[in-house]
């Protein structure tokens with residue numbers, strides 16, 4: 297197999313892995329997208345960015361993950377890059393400014409140890425022979441021994457072990473050969489200990505395969521919250537399940553991109569807005585409502601907290617208002633040291649999405665008495681059939697927030 | 702500070718040409734040093750403790766990028782915002798409470814965004830010959846960012862000289878003025894210079910590596926998630942000619 301064929305095969309085999317070269321560089325002082333912060337080098341027709349050269353060392357694998365195109369039972373062409381080949385190819389992409397860094401994963405060929413050796417050799421060639429000091433994300437193979445993990449952590453900017461499912465029972469539905477507690481969670485804990493020793497500038501991440509094991513959003517987010525607080529993960533990624541022909545899950549429906557999006561919104565609420573798992577509201581089946589932004593859902597379920605006076609509310613209270621993000625909350629708190637907000641326009645100038653925020657705030661004791669806003673609020677419930685609904689209802693005096701109709 | 706001291710608009714000499722003002726109200730800021738201005742300002746209006754703070758640096762960064770935004774009123778807007786900072790305090794403008802502050806920060810953001818995209822979307826081809834080692838790319842900028850982009854690539858490719866081939870006049874700071882055909886810009890002693898394509902120290906390169914890239918690009922696409930509108934939002938049409946895969950977003 298020539299290099300182009302290998303690239304096509306091993307690139308495609310890695311396309312479901314989610315990655316971002318975030319956490320290795322910061323934006324500008326003023327919080328603008330600085331020319332220094334993580335760079336995207338291209339965008340695919342599916343809207344995802346290419347910033348890293350994302351590829352497998354090999355697609356040969358002895359595991360049986362039911363959703364995976366590389367599973368051992370599948371009859372497909374198999375290929376491997378030698379460490380020299382892969383390091384050289386990456387460097388040519390990097391030199392030409394096609395990519396910002398390397399994201400290297402692999403099928404488990406022979407044993408976790410053998411596979412880790414190949415991955416580590418590739419990273420060593422880049423770091424020591426080519427003196428590449430940019431971004432390298434290495435996948436840790438579930439079940440890899442501590443000495444391999446330590447070597448990988450020393451070479452990489454970021455490492456990850458894919459968790460795939462929220463519990464051992466769910467993982468059992470995806471693979472008979474993977475061990476949730478020892479193979480995955482324990483490895484994450486080892487990495488965390490190494491990271492606390494000052495290694496891994498971009499931290500440790502993981503990824504869920506969403507919707508393949510019949511798990512609920514509540515289960516995913518419970519584990520996510522535990523990973524952030526208990527094991528110090530930097531990011532958790534979600535990949536909507538897409539059925540692959542010739543796998544046991546080929547007849548299953550794909551998970552919607554909207555479900556993945558709602559999970560990411562909750563993840564942002566955890567990481568940047570100070571939300572806890574108990575602040576998130578789920579449907580009775582344990583899933584997030586797909587037709588409602590989780591932060592708006594929170595506000596609607598906690599109407600007693602609103603409307604908030606923007607001239608008095610604390611930073612963390614402002615973060616609870618739909619349409620106010622960390623940057624605008626910071627600006628409001630800082631500007632009002634010398635200034636009193638009087639109009640919606642002033643609020644808008646700080647970056648607040650006033651269409652969303654205005655039903656939940658007062659400005660200098662006043663709020664907008666616009667019925668249009670009430671209707672707008674209801675329109676955010678994307679999937680509601682308005683023709684068949686009664687008029688929206690104002691919950692309490694002074695707020696335009698609504699219950700569901 | 703200058704504006705407030707002299708009740709006028711401050712500009713560099715060459716910028717007078719860009720303004721619709723009749724000149725009498727404009728002050729040539731090339732004739733004074735920052736320390737002199739600060740000293741005079743503090744004598745009249747009191748001390749400027751905030752001038753050395755982190756917040757002042759944030760404002761300075763925003764001004765730095767906003768001053769590269771191509772528009773005849775760029776300096777006028779910056780002067781207005783700085784006056785507001787002096788009058789109402791830094792938090793007022795950093796909070797973007799006024800329309801002017803918001804507008805200046807937006808401009809600053811757009812310039813940053815262009816530089817950010819240029820850093821990502823410009824493709825470079827290596828050329829080595831007796832004259833040296835060169836990395837050659839193509840780009841056309843809307844704002845005055847060619848020096849920022851050249852410096853970015855120079856840091857990334859130490860030991861290589863970076864040339865960007867552009868189709869237009871790229872930067873008002875560049876010594877040559879009447880450039881309409883394709884030219885190349887490069888850094889010499891930290892200053893942006895231009896050269897006509899006929900005078901380059903290398904033949905414009907072609908790159909067989911494009912095939913490998915196209916193979917890789919195609920391998921990453923997930924049909925089930927197709928979302929061309931999102932892709933076009935992040936990679937606007939303006940950049941399609943910069944990247945070999947641009948035609949796939951049509």
Ligand code: SF4
Pocket residue numbers: 357358359360361364365366367368402403404
């Ligand atoms: S370990 Fe599982 S997910 Fe990873 S390549 Fe093998 S079969 Fe696929």
